[in-house]
Every structure is written in C-alpha cells, then in structure tokens.
Amino acid sequence: MLVKLEHVTKTYGQFKLDCSLNLEEGHVTGLVGQNGAGKSTTFKAILGLIKPDSGSVQVLGKDGGQITDADKMRMGVVLSDSGFGGHLNIKAAAxxxxxxxxxxxxERFLRQCTEHRLPVDKKIKEFSTGMKAKLKVLCAVSHEADLLILDEPTAGLxxxxxxxxxxxxxxxxEAEGKGILISSHISSDLEGLCDDIYMIQDGKIVLHEDTDVILSDYGLLKLEAGQYDSLDKTxxxxxxxxxxxxxxLTDARQFYQENYPSLIxxxxxxxQVETMLIGGKRK
Structure with missing residues (x-):
C-alpha cells in the first residue's frame, strides 16, 4: 500500500477533516470535491506538511512520523503553490x-523538456501557464519516484x-510499483486516467467507487411527481x-432502464454524481 489514511482528523476553526483513503500500487486514485472540501489538507497530511490531530497516516509502508529523507526521494509532488523561482531557467532547475x-x-529530463517544447534557457517567469504546469510534472516524474501526489496539475490549461x-x-x-493520487476539477481528465475516485465534502469522504463503475452503473433519473411517487426507491x-x-441519482441504472422503460x-x-451527492437529499 503506497498511502493509507485511517480517520485522519485536522480541525481549523469550523472546518474538520476526517478522512480515510487508500492508494495501492499500480493504481491512479482521484480525489474530488469543491474548493474548501479538504483535498489540500489531505495532501498536506500525507506529505507531513501538517500534523493530524488524530488518526494514522502511512506512506510507502511506513507511519508518517517515520518517513526519512530517502523515502521522500521516492515521492514526486505537484502542489498549486509549488515550483521554481521565476528568475531561474530549466538548466538551473535541473x-x-x-x-x-x-x-x-x-539528461533525460532536459531531453523531455525539449520534446515538450520547453525552452531550457528562458526564464521560468516568462513561461506560459501550460509550460509551467508541464515543467512541474516533468520534475515530479524525473527522479524515479514511486508515488506521485498531484494537486490540480492541469488547472487553467x-x-x-x-x-x-x-x-x-x-x-x-507503465512501470511496475507506481501510484498516483491526483485531484482535479476537470472530471474528464479523471475519468480517462483514474482507477478509482474518492469524493470529499466538508472534510468527509462521501463516496469511494471504481471509475468504471461510476461510468457504467450510475445514472440520473428525470421524474415527474407521479412517477417519483410510484418508483421503487431501493x-x-x-x-x-x-x-x-x-x-x-442511482447506482443501478440498468435496473431502472429495464423495469421502468418509460422513464428518462x-x-x-x-x-453529475458529485453535484447530486452535494446538492441532493437522501431519499
């Protein structure tokens, strides 16, 4: 297990994080939620940037407090406020x-920068938003990290x-033993990349599901009042x-398609799942 959180809590004023999640080797796991839902706090707890009030954090098979500098070298990180000083160029960053x-x-890093059209002698402050984002990700994957922690790596692109x-x-x-924990507000990115999704709301995980299951089994029923009253709501x-x-919102779309053929x-x-979980009411 690359990452394992068990009821990790952290309180800031009225906000309280209480999060449990796992990231397995060979998996890309997405963490989604509104701004302020707790994504960044979760990432900071994993990285040891904040100390949880309670709960356990395990990273790369070790308790969070036992992570060494050698362990940190096995991690590649992209945070929204991370990056090199704008006065540097890529050669200096290397x-x-x-x-x-x-x-x-x-050598591989500089070659990949060239392949992705990043000028190695130009100051980073002169880069476009997309160029800076590509540089961050290339840095994260350039030192044979086993674990990537990526907070909104494609935002604004x-x-x-x-x-x-x-x-x-x-x-x-493509290499064995790797794993990625990634957040994004762009659902299409996650749908095409992630094996499973955690949804967080007000500091708590409200859903954990395989991405394929969300796309194949979940559905949205459009109902008139009379149709809703007579519906099997199981x-x-x-x-x-x-x-x-x-x-x-249902997680059994096929059941309603087969048993209620007149329904939309x-x-x-x-x-859509996130919107309904946040804005909808329990049946």
Whole structure:
C-alpha cells in the first residue's frame, strides 16, 4: 500500500477533516470535491506538511512520523503553490533537482523538456501557464519516484496542454510499483486516467467507487411527481426537486432502464454524481 489514511482528523476553526483513503500500487486514485472540501489538507497530511490531530497516516509502508529523507526521494509532488523561482531557467532547475535527488536523470529530463517544447534557457517567469504546469510534472516524474501526489496539475490549461500532461502520467504508470493520487476539477481528465475516485465534502469522504463503475452503473433519473411517487426507491442514492418534478441519482441504472422503460434515465459522469451527492437529499 503506497498511502493509507485511517480517520485522519485536522480541525481549523469550523472546518474538520476526517478522512480515510487508500492508494495501492499500480493504481491512479482521484480525489474530488469543491474548493474548501479538504483535498489540500489531505495532501498536506500525507506529505507531513501538517500534523493530524488524530488518526494514522502511512506512506510507502511506513507511519508518517517515520518517513526519512530517502523515502521522500521516492515521492514526486505537484502542489498549486509549488515550483521554481521565476528568475531561474530549466538548466538551473535541473541543477537543483540533481543536488536534491540521487536518482534524478538530468539528461533525460532536459531531453523531455525539449520534446515538450520547453525552452531550457528562458526564464521560468516568462513561461506560459501550460509550460509551467508541464515543467512541474516533468520534475515530479524525473527522479524515479514511486508515488506521485498531484494537486490540480492541469488547472487553467487548454485541452492540448492537459492531454500532454495526462500522457506523461500514463507513461509514468507503465512501470511496475507506481501510484498516483491526483485531484482535479476537470472530471474528464479523471475519468480517462483514474482507477478509482474518492469524493470529499466538508472534510468527509462521501463516496469511494471504481471509475468504471461510476461510468457504467450510475445514472440520473428525470421524474415527474407521479412517477417519483410510484418508483421503487431501493437503489436511489439522492433526490433533488426540479421544476419538472425530481432528479434522482442511482447506482443501478440498468435496473431502472429495464423495469421502468418509460422513464428518462441518463448516464452519469463524475460531475453529475458529485453535484447530486452535494446538492441532493437522501431519499
């Protein structure tokens, strides 16, 4: 197990994190939620940047307090406020990486920067948002890390730049024993990359599901008032009043398609499931 959190709590004023999640080798796990839901706090707890009030954190098979500098070299990290000083260029950044990580491959790193159209002699402060994002990810995967922790690595990027970064991550996962924990507000990125998804709301995990199951089994029913009253609600997870009646989230889309052929039953993606879990009511 690369990461294991068991009821990790942290309180800031009115906000309280209480999070449990696992990241297995060979898996890409997504963490989604609204701003302020607890994603960044969870990442900071994993990285040892904050001390939890209670609960246990295990990273790379060790308790959080036992992580050594050698263990940290096995981790690649992208945070929203991380990065190199704007006055540096990529060659200078490579020198810093080489001094920091024993397994950093300078030549491969510089070659990949060139392949991704990053000018090695230009100051980083002159880079576009997409260029800075690609540089962060290339740094994270350049020292043979076994674990990547990525907080919104594709935020603010156009579709081409996002796909380049996702391709980097897919290539990284081709090696055995690797794992990625990633957050993103762009559900299509996660749907095409992640093996499983955790949804966090108000500091608590409200759903953990395989991505394939979300895309294949979950659905959104569009119901008039009379249809809702006569509906078998066994497999309804959340309901929401609408101008036409109700929308209802289910994890058994096929059941309602087969047993209620007159109903409108739409497929769900991560966005729709998250919206209903946050805005809908229990049946």
């Amino acid at each position: 020198s810093i990486m080489a001094a920091s990580y024993s397994r950093f491959d300078r 156009d579709v081409v730049a996002r796909e380049e970064i996702l391709d980097m991550l897919r290539e990284y996962m 497999y309804i997870l959340r309901i929401k009043e609408e101008s036409y009646g109700y929308s209802a 039953v739409e497929k769900c993606g991560i966005d």
